[in-house]
């Protein structure tokens with residue numbers, strides 16, 4: 186074979202071109218990992234003691250006990266489900282005007298900034314923190330949970346809806362504008378048909394998320410099945426906790442499957 | 453041409469029967485909503501609700517200004533929070549990647565045993581919020597950031613696993629066939645045919661999850677799993693509102709920074 | 723030398739894609755496989771390297787029956803069969819060099835391939851092939867940064883890196899413009915001549931097939947209906963292969979369709995502007 190061709194080849198670096206930077210980044214990453222792992226304190230005696238509990242939990246998960254706490258479970262479940270549905274409906278209804286207002290191509294500047302900040306606040310605040318405040322303001326129970334989930338839904342749907350509207354086909358919007366249509370007509374004829382199917386898809390997706398969240402905010406007193414879970418875990422009743430977790434998983438699976446089916450049907 | 457002709461075809465195609473069905477559907481939704489609302493508010497004490505504006509004003513006046521001097525006690529928990537998120541994400545990735553390959557229909561070695569099992573693990577992990585995982589792990593392992601890291605990892609498995617296996621299933625089959633046709637082994641087909649195709653998605657998903665995990669790890673301390681949430685819990689229990697407002701500002705700042713970092717990294721990768 | 727005996731393929735869906743196909747391909751012969759879409763051309767060449775499992779029949783390559791090999795043996799046999807694809811099927815996110823080197827995967831171990839430490843001879847050979855197909859300057863580019871014609875050249879280099887005894891080529895020009903198509907076909911035929919490689923080329927385009935192959939095999943609904951020199955492709959034979967429809971009209975039809983589509987698009991735009 187001709188010796189004219191090189192016999193070595195190295196893959197050129199894909200992301201970071203400079204060799205110095207690559208080395209610096211690698212050293213930095215390793216140093217961080219060493220420091221971070223070093224700061225994890227593990228109390229081995231406690232961990233070993235915990236293994237017995239872990240076994241009991243696994244056993245509880247495999248032999249769930251639905252009956253002993255059935256009243257708590259069914260009440261919590263009912264609260265979670267009703268809270269999920271109402272908060273999704275109200276949240277989506279509120280997020281529609283906010284989403285439209287947060288779309289740069291259809292909203293005036295000052296409306297745009299107001300709506301964007303509402304969305305930013307809603308997204309930045311963790312559901313749990315919001316729930317803590319709503320519980321402090323509105324008292325324990327499902328109503329605070331409903332408000333929390335509604336608030337979170339607004340940020341989620343509002344942002345995605347605004348992005349969708351900003352992505353719409355400008356040609357169609359232009360065409361409608363050229364007819365001298367009013368702003369409302371523009372929304373109705375140019376925007377709505379283009380984003381409606383996705384809005385329905387997003388709402389179904391959010392329904393799913395809201396149910397999962399509803400199982401958590403009960404931990405801080407905002408109603409739902411999370412409260413029952415919290416109680417059974419703090420009493421080390423692992424078979425009841427296992428039952429609740431299995432119910433949550435089952436409902437999430439059913440809702441995922443059926444929302445996938447619904448989404449197909451809507452399209 | 454009139455405006456009406458701009459109606460999307462979807463509306464014109466509806467037969468009267470379909471329209472009726474649609475109306476019945478909407479009506480059922482409204483009825484369901486009313487019923488749910490009644491059930492949900494059965495035990496609501498409306499006096500509290502009407503009093504909420506006063507309560508809000510009260511808390512607001514106590515919470516401001518934030519107690520800035522408390523900041524020096526927050527650096528340690530903040531460092532823990534970031535570590536919980538980062539180490540938890542790394543651990544989650546390590547477990548999610550093999551699961552994703554087991555769960556993807558085009559790479560799974562066993563369609564009837566391992567694939568359903570992997571899918572179940574992914575759904576289970578996704579269904580259970582990290583705070584619940586933390587609750588569970590604190591009850592098993594005792595309080596501390598180890599429980600937090602594991603909680604974040606266990607929750608991340610489902611998220612990363614699901615998105616990654618979907619990306620694997622969407623890979624271009626012809627590239628895989630081309631590698632197969634060269635006589636490559638299974639492991640080589642995986643690393644040459646599939647991995648390069650899913651790598652950008654993988655980086656994007658991981659960084660995105662890290663960003664979410666920063667948010668989630670900030671509150672794990674509420675149930676004893678370490679990080680800045682523990683300070684939040686303590687301040688809430690003692691009704692130290694100026695500290696609460698400072699902690700929330702710190703959490704918000706961290707979230708904004710992590711979102712910025714994740715957006716930058718994702719932009720660089722894709 | 724390749725010998726196919728009684729090759730039959732019935733897909734799980736019940737489609738009988740091939741029935742009882744037999745022929746022999748001597749050293750250095752370029753065979754053009756023609757037939758209407760759905761005739762079973764792709765199925766036939768995929769049955770040879772078993773990307774598709776044949777239902778029955780034998781595929782002899784130098785006294786080895788490929789159809790009867792088990793997994794490990796099949797991998798070893800595949801190393802010597804180069805394949806070139808319609809949509810190039812390059813690993814888009816890898817560099818051109820990695821794509822060419824991937825032709826050596828069957829010869830190097832996993833760890834070497836994973837760390838990209840190929841033997842020096844393989845690398846020199848890859849450079850030589852890239853030079854041969856005129857892409858020496860593009861070795862470090864990512865495959866998705868190349869044009870269609872360039873990508874197909876990489877595909878050719880990858881197949882040749884395998885040091886093949888047989889080339890299987892599935893519609894190499896279907897995604898290319900007419901001029902590039904000719905260049906690619908010429909390159910393939912030249913290479914087959916240089917190495918006295920037998921090749922089976924699926925082509926939709928009868929004119930290209932006629933111009934570049936030594937021998938034509940016509941498939942129709944999974945059956946061989948013609949086997950002979952390109953000069954034997956008379957109007958009558960083509961009518962037999964492509965059915966009652968006039969075969970010259972077929973290609974015209976395709977372009978008509980594209981024209982109609984473009985026109986429709988323009989019309990929609992116009993209508994929207996008139997709103």
Ligand SMILES: Nc1ncnc2c1ncn2[C@@H]1O[C@H](COP(=O)(O)OP(=O)(O)O)[C@@H](O)[C@H]1O
Nearest residue numbers: 733735737739758759760761762763764765766
């Ligand atoms: N994976 C498959 N599963 C089922 N039927 C297939 C598959 N691939 C091809 N077929 C069928 O086999 C027949 C031959 O297809 P193909 O070999 O792709 O034809 P060609 O390449 O000549 O266009 C067609 O009827 C096609 O529908």
Ligand SMILES: [Mg+2]
Nearest residue numbers: 763764765893
């Ligand atoms: Mg074909």
